[in-house]
Amino acid sequence: MVDVPNRPEYQSEMFKKGLAVRREVLGADYVDGSLARADDFNAVFQQMTTEIAWGMAWTRPGLDRKTRSIINLGMLSALNRGAELRLHLRAALTNGVTRDEIKEVLVQVGAYCGIPAALEAFKIATEVFKEADSAKKGA
Structure with missing residues (x-):
C-alpha cells in the first residue's frame, strides 16, 4: 500500500473510513x-x-458487502456502464458473490x-471470469 497523496481533499475522517473499504473491495x-x-x-x-x-x-450496517455488490451489478448493468461493471464484477467476486448469483442478476x-x-x-462478465481464471492459473 502506498501513501495517500497529501491533498486537502483526502484529509477527512469520512475519506479515511471510505478509503479502507474501497481498498478492501476494489484492491489497493x-x-x-x-x-x-x-x-x-x-x-x-x-x-x-x-x-x-x-x-x-x-x-x-444495513446491508452486507455481498448484497451491496449484487445491487451494484444490477444498477451498473441497467445503466450500461461497462467500465464500472467490469470493476464491480471483480469486487463482487471478492465479496463472495458466486458466478451463478451473477448470472441470475444479469437474467x-x-x-x-x-x-x-x-x-x-x-x-463483460464472461471476460472478467476468463481474466480471473487466467490469474488463478498464473498464481
Missing part, C-alpha cells in the same frame, strides 16, 4: 493508482467517490431492463 493497487493519478482538477471526484460511495454507503436485468443491457453485461 487499483484504488491507490486512482488517487495517485488525480490532479488538481479531478481530486475532488476521488474525494466524492471515496467519501460518499465508500465512506457513507458501503460502511452502513433479472434482461427481464426488467432489456436484452441489450443484459447482453452487454453477460459479455
Whole structure:
C-alpha cells in the first residue's frame, strides 16, 4: 500500500473510513493508482467517490458487502456502464458473490431492463471470469 497523496481533499475522517473499504473491495493497487493519478482538477471526484460511495454507503450496517455488490451489478448493468461493471464484477467476486448469483442478476436485468443491457453485461462478465481464471492459473 502506498501513501495517500497529501491533498486537502483526502484529509477527512469520512475519506479515511471510505478509503479502507474501497481498498478492501476494489484492491489497493487499483484504488491507490486512482488517487495517485488525480490532479488538481479531478481530486475532488476521488474525494466524492471515496467519501460518499465508500465512506457513507458501503460502511452502513444495513446491508452486507455481498448484497451491496449484487445491487451494484444490477444498477451498473441497467445503466450500461461497462467500465464500472467490469470493476464491480471483480469486487463482487471478492465479496463472495458466486458466478451463478451473477448470472441470475444479469437474467433479472434482461427481464426488467432489456436484452441489450443484459447482453452487454453477460459479455463483460464472461471476460472478467476468463481474466480471473487466467490469474488463478498464473498464481
